[in-house]
Amino acid sequence: xxxxxxxxxxxxxxxxxxxxxxxxxxxxxxxxxxxxxxxxxxxxxxxxxxxxxxxxxxxxxxxxxxxxxxxxxxxxxxxxxxxxxxxxxxxxxxxxxxxxxxxxxxxxxxxxxxxxxxxxxxxxxxxxxxxxxxxxxxxxxxxxxxxxxxxxxxxxxxxxxxxxxxxxxxxxxxxxxxxxxxxxxxxxxxxxxxxxxxxxxxxxxxxxxxxxxxxxxxxxxxxxxxxxxxxxxxxxxxxxxxxxxxxxxxxxxxxxxxxxxxxxxxxxxxxxxxxxxxxxxx
Amino acid sequence: xxxxxxxxxxxxxxxxxxxxxxxxxxxxxxxxxxxxxxxxxxxxxxxxxxxxxxxxxxxxxxxxxxxxxxxxxxxxxxxxxxxxxxxxxxxxxxxxxxxxxxxxxxxxxxxxxxxxxxxxxxxxxxxxxxxxxxxxxxxxxxxxxxxxxxxxxxxxxxxxxxxxxxxxxxxxxxxxxxxxxxxxxxxxxxxxxxxxxxxxxxxxxxxxxxxxxxxxxxxxxxxxxxxxxxxxxxxxxxxxxxxxxxxxxxxxxxxxxxxxxxxxxxxxxxxxxxxxxxxxxxxxxxxxxxxxxxxxxxxxxxxx
Numbered sequence: 005x006x007x008x009x010x011x012x013x014x015x016x017x018x019x020x021x022x023x024x025x026x027x028x029x030x031x032x033x034x035x036x037x038x039x040x041x042x043x044x045x046x047x048x049x050x051x052x053x054x055x056x057x058x059x060x061x062x063x064x065x066x067x068x069x070x071x072x073x074x075x076x077x078x079x080x081x082x083x084x085x086x087x088x089x090x091x092x093x094x095x096x097x098x099x100x101x102x103x104x105x106x107x108x109x110x111x112x113x114x115x116x117x118x119x120x121x122x123x124x125x126x127x128x129x130x131x132x133x134x135x136x137x138x139x140x141x142x143x144x145x146x147x148x149x150x151x152x153x154x155x156x157x158x159x160x161x162x163x164x165x166x167x168x169x170x171x172x173x174x175x176x177x178x179x180x181x182x183x184x185x186x187x188x189x190x191x192x193x194x195x196x197x198x199x200x201x202x203x204x205x206x207x208x209x210x211x212x213x214x215x216x217x218x219x220x221x222x223x224x225x226x227x228x229x230x231x232x233x234x235x236x237x238x239x240x241x242x243x244x245x246x247x248x249x250x251x252x253x254x255x256x257x258x259x260x261x262x263x264x265x266x267x268x269x270x271x272x273x274x275x276x277x278x279x280x281x282x283x284x285x286x
Numbered sequence: 287x288x289x290x291x292x293x294x295x296x297x298x299x300x301x302x303x304x305x306x307x308x309x310x311x312x313x314x315x316x317x318x319x320x321x322x323x324x325x326x327x328x329x330x331x332x333x334x335x336x337x338x339x340x341x342x343x344x345x346x347x348x349x350x351x352x353x354x355x356x357x358x359x360x361x362x363x364x365x366x367x368x369x370x371x372x373x374x375x376x377x378x379x380x381x382x383x384x385x386x387x388x389x390x391x392x393x394x395x396x397x398x399x400x401x402x403x404x405x406x407x408x409x410x411x412x413x414x415x416x417x418x419x420x421x422x423x424x425x426x427x428x429x430x431x432x433x434x435x436x437x438x439x440x441x442x443x444x445x446x447x448x449x450x451x452x453x454x455x456x457x458x459x460x461x462x463x464x465x466x467x468x469x470x471x472x473x474x475x476x477x478x479x480x481x482x483x484x485x486x487x488x489x490x491x492x493x494x495x496x497x498x499x500x501x502x503x504x505x506x507x508x509x510x511x512x513x514x515x516x517x518x519x520x521x522x523x524x525x526x527x528x529x530x531x532x533x534x535x536x537x538x539x540x541x542x543x544x545x546x547x548x549x550x551x552x553x554x555x556x557x558x559x560x561x562x563x564x565x566x567x568x569x570x571x572x573x574x575x576x577x578x579x580x581x582x583x584x585x586x587x588x589x590x
Contacts (some may be wrong), residue, residue: 013489017489020491024374025375027368028371030371038398039398093302094301096301097299101298111302111306121574122570126312128563129315129316133315155305185295219550220550243405244404244519259405265402269399273397
C-alpha cells in the first residue's frame with residue numbers, strides 16, 4: 005500500500021518535471037520559429053540596393069531603404085549622445101555622492117519603474133513638448149524620445165556597476181589625498197569600464213528596436229534626409245508602414261529591414277553578455 | 287580642486303534628478319493636454335462611454351480600456367504557466383551546462399523588437415491561426431455550452447486570440463527571469479530538509495520553493511502585466527483596431543496603445559487629440575501603479 009503511494013508520488017513528480025521541460029521547449033520553439041521565419045522571408049530581400057538606394061514611388065518595384073537606415077542611425081546617435089552621458093552621471097550620483105540618502109534609493113526605484121513605462125507614452129510626451137510647440141515632426145524629437153527610454157536603463161546599470169567596486173579601492177585613493185571626483189574618474193570608472201560599456205550596448209540594443217516612440221516624433225519620410233529638424237524615416241516606422249501597405253514589394257522590403265534589425269539587436273545582445281562574462285572573470 | 291568636485295557633483299545630481307522630473311513631467315503634460323477632453327466628458331462618463339466618433343466629436347474610452355485589460359489578462363493567463371515551467375526547468379531540471387544557454391535564449395525573446403513580432407504575427411501567425419488553430423478550437427469547444435460562446439465568430443486570425451497568444455510569448459521572459467532569480471534564493475537547507483523527509487522533487491518545488499518565492503513571483507507577474515498593458519506595435523498588427531467590444535475570443539477590438547498609434551498623427555481636431563491624451567494619461571497611471579507595485583515586491587525579495 006505504502007509502496008504504491010510512493011510510486012504514485014514519484015510518477016507525479018516525473019510528470020510535473022516533464023511538463024516543465026515542455027514549457028522550456030515552448031519558449032525555445034517560438035524563439036526559433038520567429039528567427040527562422042524572419043530569415044526565410046528576409047534573406048531574399050537582402051541585397052546591396054536595399055542599403056544603397058532610395059525608395060521608388062509607391063507601387064513601383066525596386067529601390068531600397070537607404071533613407072530609413074540613415075535616419076535610424078542618426079536618430080539613435082542623438083539618443084546615445086543625450087542618454088548615455090546623463091545616464092552615467094545620474095547613476096554616479098546614486099552610487100557615489102548620494103549613496104546614503106533615502107532620496108537616492110527613491111530615485112533608483114523610480115528609475116526601475118520608468119524602465120517599464122510604455123514606450124508609446126514617451127512618444128506622446130515628446131510630441132506634446134517638442135512637436136506641438138514647434139509645429140512639425142523632427143528627427144531631434146525622435147532622438148529625445150529614445151534618449152528618455154534609454155536614460156533609466158543606463159542609470160540603473162551604472163549604479164549597479166559602481167556599487168560592485170569595493171570601498172577599499174576608493175579609500176586607498178582618498179588616503180593619497182585625491183578629491184572625490186578624481187577618485188571616481190581615475191579609480192572607479194576605469195575599473196568598471198567593461199560593465200559600463202555592456203550596459204550602454206544593451207541600452208542601445210533596446211532602443212534601436214523601438215517604433216512606438218518614433219511614430220509621433222520623427223514620424224516618417226519617403227525621401228533621404230539628413231535634416232534632423234524635419235520628419236525623418238526610421239527602420240522601425242518604415243517596417244510598420246511597409247508591412248501595413250498593399251504592395252508585395254513593400255512587404256519584402258519590410259522583411260529585409262526586420263531581418264537586419266533583428267540580427268543587429270541579437271548580435272549586440274550576445275556580444276554584450278559575452279563581454280560581461282569575460283570581464284567578470286578577470 | 288574642491289570647486290571641480292562641486293561642479294561634478296552638481297552634474298551627477300542633475301542626471302539623477304532627470305528621472306523624477308520626467309516622470310512628473312509626463313503626468314503634468316498629459317493632464318494639461320487632456321484637460322479639454324476632461325472638461326467635456328468628465329471622468330466617469332469618459333471611461334464608461336463606448337462611443338468614439340471623431341466626426342461628431344463624441345469620445346469615450348470604454349472600448350480601448352476594456353480591450354487593454356482583456357488583452358493583458360488573457361496574455362498573462364497564457365504566459366504565466368509557461369514562464370513558471372521554464373523557471374522550474376532552468377533551476378531544477380536542466381543539466382548545469384545548458385542552464386545559461388536556455389536562460390539566455392528565453393531572455394532573447396524579450397530582445398526581439400516588438401515591431402518584428404507584429405509583422406511576424408500579421409504575416410505568419412495570423413494565417414496559421416485562421417486556417418488551422420481557430421477552426422480546430424471551434425470544432426472542439428462549440429458543442430460545450432457557455433464556453434462555446436467564447437469561440438464563436440469567423441476565424442480571421444486578426445483578433446483577441448492571436449494578439450493574446452503573441453503577447454504571451456513576448457512577456458514570458460519577464461516572469462521567467464524573476465522566477466528563476468527567486469528560485470535561486472531559496473536556502474539550500476530548506477530544500478534539503480524537505481528531501482530528507484522523503485519529499486519528491488516536485489513536492490519540494492510545490493510545497494517549499496513556491497511558498498518561499500511567492501512574493502517574488504507575484505512581482506515578476508506584475509512586470510509582465512506592465513509590459514502587456516503598454517505593448518503597442520505587436521498588438522497594432524493583429525488586433526484589428528475596431529472600436530467595438532469583443533463578443534468572443536475571435537473578434538477584433540482595440541486597445542489604448544493601438545488607438546494612439548493609429549489615430550494620434552491623424553487627429554486634426556483639438557478635442558480628438560485631447561481625448562487621445564486622456565487615454566494615454568489613464569494608461570500611464572495604470573501602468574505606473576502596476577509596475578511600481580511589482581518592483582516593490584521584487585525589491586523586498588532581493589533585500590531579504
